[in-house]
Amino acid sequence: MMSPTDPGLRVLVVEDEEPLARLVATYLQRSRFAVQATGDGAEALAIARQWDPDVVVLDLGLPGADGIEVCRALRTFSDCYVVMLTARAEEVDKLVGLSAGADDYVTKPFSPRELVARVQTMLRRPRARAPGTAGSPLTVGALILDPVGREVLVAGEPVRLTRTEFDVLFALASHPELAFSRRQIIDAVWGSDWVGDERLVDVHVAHVRRKLGDDAAAPDFICTVRGVGYRMGAGR
Incomplete structure (x- = not known):
């Protein structure tokens, strides 16, 4: 490596x-x-x-x-x-x-x-994470995320994500039902020393949602938590 x-x-x-x-x-x-x-x-x-x-x-x-x-x-x-x-x-x-x-x-x-x-x-980021990641894929409804192969499937169909998009999705899917603030996502993906506009997270989440076919108004995978940020899991 x-x-x-x-x-x-x-x-x-x-x-x-x-x-x-x-x-x-x-x-x-x-x-x-x-x-x-x-x-x-x-x-x-x-x-x-x-x-x-x-x-x-x-x-x-x-x-x-x-x-x-x-x-x-x-x-x-x-x-x-x-x-x-x-x-x-x-x-x-x-x-x-x-x-x-x-x-x-x-x-x-x-x-x-x-x-x-x-x-x-x-x-x-990916080089440090993948070898230490548990081999079992993560599943959220029809979504399957393989952290070792860095592959994503929705209803059995492969979804192509950029490296950063995958890392954002992985961070959320690793702790389902936990609400992440934008800063927490930045710390997990870009690093705690990253400085800039936290709306960067919103842009990447929007990309992931679009590629997953996830409706922000009635999400199956990534839910917006008002006043906090995002969590994995269908909206309620």
């Missing part, structure tokens, strides 16, 4: 500001990641298909096909982690990036060390 500093782990940096792209690539390489960089969205998708990166650091404001379009296209063939870079301070821009399938965001200007730390934290 590779640790987050193994040179076999690959990061694709998609940033059209060349000095920033070089700086980010240098810091990642110092942490022993294999790195490729490009400032072009179409080229980024071609590289991702061939190179299969573990993480893509993706600028929201790319010329031509912007980061949103690139992220949506990437999600059609890859479940790699995506960290969106944005120069816009408005929270709505960050959340739009997340709604396209990004796992996390960093707002410019940022510390390259902070970005590397975010990447390392994401890469630890």
